[in-house]
Amino acid sequence: MTTADIYAIMPLIILTAGCVLCLLAGSLRPGFYLYPAALAVVGAALLWCVCVPAESVMPGMTVNRFSRASSAFFYATGLVALLMAYGYNRRRGIEGEEYPATLLFALLGMGVTCSASNLLMLFLGLEAFTFAFYILVTIERDSILGGESGLKYLLNGTLSAAVMGMGMALLYAGSGTLKLAELTTVAGIPEPLLQAGIGMILIGLAFKLSLVPAHLWTPDVYQGAPAPVTALLSTASKGAAVVALLLLFPLLQTWQGGHDLLWLLALLSMLTGNLAALLQPGIKRMLAWSSIGQMGYVALAFVAFPAGGDRAALLYVVAYAAAGLAAFGAVSILSDTSERDDIDSYRGLGYRNPLAGAVLALAMFSLAGIPPTAGFMAKFAVFAAALRAGEITLALAGIASALVAVFFYLRIVVVLYMKKPAELSEVRALTVAEILALGIPGATLVLLGVYPQPLLDLLKAILA
DSSP: OOHHHHHHTHHHHHHHHHHHHHHHHHHHSOSTTHHHHHHHHHHHHHHHHHHOOOOEEETTEEEOHHHHHHHHHHHHHHHHHHHHHHHHHHHHTOOSSHHHHHHHHHHHHHHHHHHBOBHHHHHHHHHHHHHHHHHHHTOOTTOHHHHHHHHHHHHHHHHHHHHHHHHHHHHHHHHSOOBHHHHHHHTTSOOHHHHHHHHHHHHHHHHHTTOTTTTTHHHHHHHHSOHHHHHHHHHHHHHHHHHHHHHHHHHHTTSHHHHHHHHHHHHHHHHHHHHHHTTOSBHHHHHHHHHHHHHHHHHHHHHTGGGTHHHHHHHHHHHHHHHHHHHHHHHHHHOOSSOOOBGGGGTTHHHHSHHHHHHHHHHHHHHHTOTTSHHHHHHHHHHHHHHHTTOHHHHHHHHHHHHHHHHHHHHHHHHHHHSOOSSOOOOOOOOHHHHHHHHHHHHHHHHHHHOOHHHHHHHHHHTO
């Protein structure tokens, strides 16, 4: 390994060392001082990705502009998730080194996923961060709901991993190679093993993206996991699955059935997710079902891949991540010793906690696609790509489902500002970490809604 290779993978080295040191330090002296240490580790990895333009090609990994930009995005979401978890975990008594160390491991897996150049490394990266989330979902040991959701996530996740692993094995059996670049050249052969492998990989990724019919785990896991964990699970893990799908998409395009399967997944996810969210009394389950619909829009962008759907999909992931971090960040900050999940319990909180209420309302506006938020620009990009690609039926179905979603998103805003609270209680002052955890995604939603051009230019450059 050369010096250039070490420079290229330095963010992964930083995260690995931070994870190990965090575990060792926690075994000697447990405490919440490890959260600032983990923040420093993630911040160092983020700064290296942004400031050091190192590129390299190694066995199993390729570090380039795309992988560095994607990794920087995941590290930024991890930074915000750590900020919101610091106070939340302290209030809920989630102590020890397990949380920050496991979060660092999850970010490491996402970074590996972004740089993978063969199927084996891609599988290791995907399952590394998924394994970390098995732990994070059940991190609150006394929570019966958390244990139940963790078990459901584990069972569904292992099934998904088995299906994806079998698909990769079939691809190797049919082509004789694991390299993504070489697979693209041989996958056009109408070989049953290759077609079956591509289909099974797509099914495995559908689980990680919560696409129908591989979606039933999502509401239970989102509800049972601590809010900061749900914030990262609903944003960064979905983004990593989208990156994996982008890396595999040249391979998927060689199979005609891939377009038809994605078309069906997008349609079912948009309709099922948004219609089911109408019936949810809890905010976490509502956001869970709506995330299924949101990922349906991402699948729609992939259906329109030849017409700029790749850029639209990444733009949508960034906008959705900012809204998800803002929404679940507000939930975690407004929750004290018990989770504030019932939508009716948010009555009047927009006045009693102005910052958290405003950021939560802004997240709802963005998820609904109301201007001038990032969600509006993202939905516009997806639907425009679909219309350019001639997917008129699917685009109309997406627009109709988005109109349905406006109702349950604006319902939260109505509860925040137009209903009196059932009881008055003392409002807790926000810490600096909580203000940053709310302010960063909130500012991102506004900035991308008003001036998205720099991000669009970046996406065009890294996908060139």
